[in-house]
Amino acid sequence: MATTQVEPVPDSYLTDPRGLRSWLVTRDHKRIGLMFLVLISASLALGAVFALLIRTELTLPGGQVVSTGAAYNRLFTLHGAVMIFLFVIPAIPSSFGNFVLPIMLGAKDVAFPRLNLASLYLYVVGMVFFLLVLLLGGIDTGWTFYPPYSTSTATPVVLAVVGAFILGFSSIFTGINFLVTIHTMRPPGMGWFRMPLFLWSLYGTAVIQVLATPVLAITLLLLAVERVLGIGIFDDKLGGDPILFQHFFWFYSHPAVYIMILPAMGIISEVISVFSRKHIFGYDFIAYSSIAIALLGFLVWGHHMFVSGQSPLVAMIFSALTFTVAIPSAIKVFNWLATMYKGSIELTPAMCFALNFIFLFGIGGLTGLFLGALATDLHVHDTAFVVAHFHYTMAGGVLMAFLAGLFYWWPKITGRMYRVGWGQLAALVVLIGFNLTYFPQFIIGARGMPRRFFDYTQLVQPDPDFPMLKPHPEFVYYQIISTVGGFLFVGGLVLVAINLIGSCFGGRKAPANPWGAATLEWQCDSPPPRENFASAPEAGDCYDYDDLEYDEQAQEYVKLP
Amino acid sequence: MIDLDGLYSLAELPLLAQTGGSFWLPDAATKDPAMDPVFYLILAVCALFFFLVVGLMGLFVVRYARRPGVKPQKTTTHHTLLEIVWSVIPLIIVGVIFYQGFAAYMEMQNAPSGCYEIRVTGRQWQWVFTYPNGYSDDNLHVPVDLPVKLTMTSTDVIHSLWIPALRVKMDLVPGRYTSVWFRADKEGTYRLLCTEYCGDEHSNMLAAVVVHSAEDFQEWLKGAADYLTTLPPAEAGKILYQRRGCFQCHSTDGTAGTGPSLLGIYGRTHTLADGGTVVVDDNYIRQSILEPQAKILAGYQPVMSTYQGLVTDDEITTLIEFIKTLK
Numbered sequence: 049m050a051t052t053q054v055e056p057v058p059d060s061y062l063t064d065p066r067g068l069r070s071w072l073v074t075r076d077h078k079r080i081g082l083m084f085l086v087l088i089s090a091s092l093a094l095g096a097v098f099a100l101l102i103r104t105e106l107t108l109p110g111g112q113v114v115s116t117g118a119a120y121n122r123l124f125t126l127h128g129a130v131m132i133f134l135f136v137i138p139a140i141p142s143s144f145g146n147f148v149l150p151i152m153l154g155a156k157d158v159a160f161p162r163l164n165l166a167s168l169y170l171y172v173v174g175m176v177f178f179l180l181v182l183l184l185g186g187i188d189t190g191w192t193f194y195p196p197y198s199t200s201t202a203t204p205v206v207l208a209v210v211g212a213f214i215l216g217f218s219s220i221f222t223g224i225n226f227l228v229t230i231h232t233m234r235p236p237g238m239g240w241f242r243m244p245l246f247l248w249s250l251y252g253t254a255v256i257q258v259l260a261t262p263v264l265a266i267t268l269l270l271l272a273v274e275r276v277l278g279i280g281i282f283d284d285k286l287g288g289d290p291i292l293f294q295h296f297f298w299f300y301s302h303p304a305v306y307i308m309i310l311p312a313m314g315i316i317s318e319v320i321s322v323f324s325r326k327h328i329f330g331y332d333f334i335a336y337s338s339i340a341i342a343l344l345g346f347l348v349w350g351h352h353m354f355v356s357g358q359s360p361l362v363a364m365i366f367s368a369l370t371f372t373v374a375i376p377s378a379i380k381v382f383n384w385l386a387t388m389y390k391g392s393i394e395l396t397p398a399m400c401f402a403l404n405f406i407f408l409f410g411i412g413g414l415t416g417l418f419l420g421a422l423a424t425d426l427h428v429h430d431t432a433f434v435v436a437h438f439h440y441t442m443a444g445g446v447l448m449a450f451l452a453g454l455f456y457w458w459p460k461i462t463g464r465m466y467r468v469g470w471g472q473l474a475a476l477v478v479l480i481g482f483n484l485t486y487f488p489q490f491i492i493g494a495r496g497m498p499r500r501f502f503d504y505t506q507l508v509q510p511d512p513d514f515p516m517l518k519p520h521p522e523f524v525y526y527q528i529i530s531t532v533g534g535f536l537f538v539g540g541l542v543l544v545a546i547n548l549i550g551s552c553f554g555g556r557k558a559p560a561n562p563w564g565a566a567t568l569e570w571q572c573d574s575p576p577p578r579e580n581f582a583s584a585p586e587a588g589d590c591y592d593y594d595d596l597e598y599d600e601q602a603q604e605y606v607k608l609p
Numbered sequence: 610m611i612d613l614d615g616l617y618s619l620a621e622l623p624l625l626a627q628t629g630g631s632f633w634l635p636d637a638a639t640k641d642p643a644m645d646p647v648f649y650l651i652l653a654v655c656a657l658f659f660f661l662v663v664g665l666m667g668l669f670v671v672r673y674a675r676r677p678g679v680k681p682q683k684t685t686t687h688h689t690l691l692e693i694v695w696s697v698i699p700l701i702i703v704g705v706i707f708y709q710g711f712a713a714y715m716e717m718q719n720a721p722s723g724c725y726e727i728r729v730t731g732r733q734w735q736w737v738f739t740y741p742n743g744y745s746d747d748n749l750h751v752p753v754d755l756p757v758k759l760t761m762t763s764t765d766v767i768h769s770l771w772i773p774a775l776r777v778k779m780d781l782v783p784g785r786y787t788s789v790w791f792r793a794d795k796e797g798t799y800r801l802l803c804t805e806y807c808g809d810e811h812s813n814m815l816a817a818v819v820v821h822s823a824e825d826f827q828e829w830l831k832g833a834a835d836y837l838t839t840l841p842p843a844e845a846g847k848i849l850y851q852r853r854g855c856f857q858c859h860s861t862d863g864t865a866g867t868g869p870s871l872l873g874i875y876g877r878t879h880t881l882a883d884g885g886t887v888v889v890d891d892n893y894i895r896q897s898i899l900e901p902q903a904k905i906l907a908g909y910q911p912v913m914s915t916y917q918g919l920v921t922d923d924e925i926t927t928l929i930e931f932i933k934t935l936k
Contacts, residue, residue, distance in 0.1 A: 116809065117810055117812060118809045188809075190806050194766075194805075196767070196783060197766040197767065197806070197808060284783045284784025285783070285784075290767060290784070291785075324681065326681050327686040328686070329687070330686075331687070355779050355780050356780050357779070357787040360714070360715065360718050367707060371703040371704070371706070374703050375699055375700055375703070379695065379696055383692075385666060386688075388673065389673070390682040392673060392676075392679060392681040393669065393675055395674075406663070406666055407666070410658070410659055411659060414654070414655040417654065417706055420707070421711075422713070423643060423644045423647045423648075423711075423717060424644055424651060426644070426717065429778055430769060430771075430778070430805060494635075495630065495635045496773040498771065498802055498803070498804040498812075500806040500811065501811065502812045503812045503813070506815055511817065516797055516798035517798040517799070517800060518628055518636060520635075522628055
């Protein structure tokens with residue numbers, strides 16, 4: 049009779065080697081990815097605190113949290129800057145990208161592990177700059193830094209701009225690493241069109257990171273030079289042109305929204321296929337659409353400037369080009385639906401958040417049509433409508449995919465299983481809270497509520513000088529709904545955090561392949577050993593689930609002989 | 610109406626219909642705004658595709674929910690014709706939307722000849738509308754049925770003029786002119802807002818658009834412009850103090866705002882930020898209006914931008930007379 053033996057716990061990347069120093073100087077992509085995940089999640093929490101302060105402030109007209117426009121302007125600037133530069137841009141590539149990209153390729157690490165560590169440290173330095181800005185009282189330019197306001201305000205703009213500059217290099221380093229790794233380190237048997245789609249999306253993202261980010265770096269540097277040395281570049285008082293800044297800024301920042309959304313779409317492609325147990329539909333079209341989005345994304349920046357005074361001809365061209373970007377995104381959505389068709393769909397938390405993504409990003413993408421069309425953009429530009437639109441794409445898109453990825457790869461990263469029921473509940477709470485928060489903003493925006501507005505008292509009250517002027521008291525009603533939704537939304541995120549962090553203390557041990565996925569990262573242990581694979585794995589069809597069968601006893605999927 | 614000091618009771622809040630316009634769009638000052646049909650076209654397309662995508666998604670989640678022992682059915686994993694169909698149909702639809710948006714936009718861009726021209730100057734945080742006779746006001750008054758062209762610029766940072774009822778919006782950029790035109794064909798009063806974030810008082814940079822009948826407009830313009838000659842200077846100065854937005858930073862009751870209060874300021878000796886002193890007299894007030902950065906009182910930031918070109922000498926005189934009365 050066999051005696052019960054204590055199973056030896058194999059050393060994973062988490063424990064091999066041990067010690068703080070081994071983490072600080074690590075070149076292991078998994079450790080770097082995990083550290084990124086922690087820092088990025090902390091940034092998300094900070095951004096969410098600012099978001100709740102903004103929402104509470106706007107609940108009723110007049111000052112609620114802060115008493116002056118100056119203080120409110122710092123709140124929305126810090127919310128935007130933290131969320132954009134510290135969360136959404138690096139959210140998926142630097143964390144999950146770093147963690148799974150080499151394993152999906154069956155490799156031991158990325159092509160340039162030291163550069164990867166440098167990218168992490170640059171992120172930390174950028175974060176420190178942002179925290180300094182916060183300690184010095186914050187900045188009030190909006191995350192867009194438009195001059196001449198940004199060159200004339202008394203707040204520490206240069207510090208923030210240098211922070212964003214440094215974060216840009218973190219992003220460029222990650223991009224270079226991914227490009228080279230995907231080009232040179234694919235295993236035998238994995239041609240370009242046999243790669244997991246997540247890698248295609250990271251590839252498209254890396255192209256934008258490397259080509260567009262330097263433009264932001266130059267622009268921010270010029271802005272700092274103008275502020276510090278008084279050299280006229282953007283400020284008309286010094287002979288500069290404020291519109292030039294907008295062109296430079298959006299030449300980066302529009303492609304940057306695809307830096308944010310492409311990796312998100314990559315996660316959705318993986319999750320939908322795995323939890324429908326169906327081969328992904330239209331692989332080639334999804335892959336090509338990632339590249340099409342990456343390239344077309346460079347040609348549409350002028351749609352942020354339809355009311356800036358650019359010529360109608362230029363506006364017309366940018367409007368037309370903008371609509372072409374809608375098509376590759378639509379192709380992806382239709383292919384995901386076709387993948388689900390006749391599948392065997394399991395609503396795991398990861399799948400729930402992926403469905404949230406389709407629901408919310410669908411609204412975000414479709415409402416983009418109002419902004420791409422010239423006549424309607426004139427009306428809704430710079431209103432709460434735009435705020436709703438980009439939150440549906442960024443929070444409804446990137447954040448939902450980030451959460452889907454978090455629930456999908458969590459067992460692989462930590463080696464622990466979380467509570468499925470609580471994850472599903474969190475997805476539902478987030479979906480309801482999200483729509484309550486942002487949908488009302490479409491309505492009030494189209495009806496006359498601008499964005500970045502501290503106090504809307506005068507919009508909802510009758511004007512004694514002009515008794516015929518109709519006030520909009522209904523704005524208050526929608527703002528209240530929006531704030532209640534905001535707290536529900538963040539409550540859902542707190543549920544996610546409790547569930548996942550709790551799983552590290554007493555969660556069931558994760559098997560190698562809990563979901564029955566066919567990409568290579570599910571062939572190594574959970575969590576993976578230091579060098580990922582004992583011997584180089586063989587790459588097969590990464591969406592073929594036929595030979596994976598659920599083993600009730602081991603509670604994991606095993607390969608049929 | 611709403612009592613802003615107390616908490617709102619949801620029951621007191623009026624329904625949308627009571628505040629004018631449709632569910633999505635506010636009251637229009639024109640009978641058929643060119644934008645509205647495009648807005649509703651896009652709304653219909655959005656609704657159609659949203660319900661299509663989310664409907665199919667919901668259907669598949671229910672219909673193909675995982676059941677023990679039931680394998681997923683085999684389907685093809687690639688279908689070029691299908692891919693082309695679901696690429697080309699959306700392409701045609703967005704093509705139509707683009708064209709409709711562009712056509713309405715061109716209608717809104719090309720000002721007809723014979724426009725009534727008004728100059729607009731944006732400054733932190735106030736609107737100045739200058740009429741052909743040289744008179745300036747802080748609200749926009751226009752005649753009904755006549756095309757009106759606004760030629761706009763800014764003296765400090767970028768602002769943006771939005772009149773929701775007219776569906777027009779255009780930035781005011783320092784160092785260049787932008788323009789926008791409209792024809793209001795419904796008399797009434799509408800809201801005008803700044804939609805480009807411009808600093809601390811951005812949300813208070815508001816004005817009214819008053820659409821008068823042709824006769825009323827001429828009468829208003831004559832009466833408004835005459836106040837300098839018909840009223841005593843101190844009273845005219847008081848009106849100007851309101852209309853030029855001085856009140857936003859300079860109180861008349863002694864409370865310090867962004868700038869010093871005007872109460873009792875005249876004739877006193879004040880310390881300057883650079884340590885010197887100044888007697889507040891006619892010349893100091895004049896200089897502070899035209900060159901606000903020249904002598905800043907201690908304790909205040911040099912944030913005021915110049916009124917050069919926005920006030921006449923006669924107007925400055927009335928302002929001085931008004932300030933003299935504040936004791």
